[in-house]
Amino acid sequence: MKKMSILVLLALTVLPWLGALESQAAADIEKVLADQVAAWNAGSIEGFMDYYWRSEELTFQSGANRYHSWQVMLDRYKKNYAGQKQGTLAFSDLEVRVLSPDSAYVLGRWQLGGTAQPQGGVFTVILKKFPEGWRIIHDHTS
DSSP states (O other): OHHHHHHHHHHHHHHHHHHHHHHHHHHHHHHHHHHHHHHHHTTOHHHHHTTBOOSTTOEEEETTEEEEOHHHHHHHHHHHHOGGGSOEEEEEEEEEEEEETTEEEEEEEEEEESSSSOEEEEEEEEEEEETTEEEEEEEEEO
16 A cells, blocks of 8 residues: 555656646747748748758658658758748647657648749648757658
8 A cells, every 4th residue: 555655656746747848848849840941931041941950861752752851841941932932930730749868740731822823731740859959850741
């Protein structure tokens, strides 16, 4: 009985702490996405890319295509969205799912307005927490 009481007390102590960590991680991740939108809308593709993992192992999938590497993604964004094609970005319907203290994924919608043809779709990003903060390690956008 004493062991059961200790387990219950431990659970009552640890569970709120874990919930607080999850809430903080979700808030930090939402800020990453908000900062990405702000950078994009300020005309800074480089600032938008600051929140991606600077690695050859970074992956981006869209349609039937898969790309690897932070630099490849940066070059692709610059080629496809430079100047007036950049438009105004918005994210909505975000669902942040924290999987562990250092991993999470986000489901959401994206819209790009202010261009000749408005665009939009859905995305899933997987994030990992590094010493410098949360970074997207995989992006699947359609």
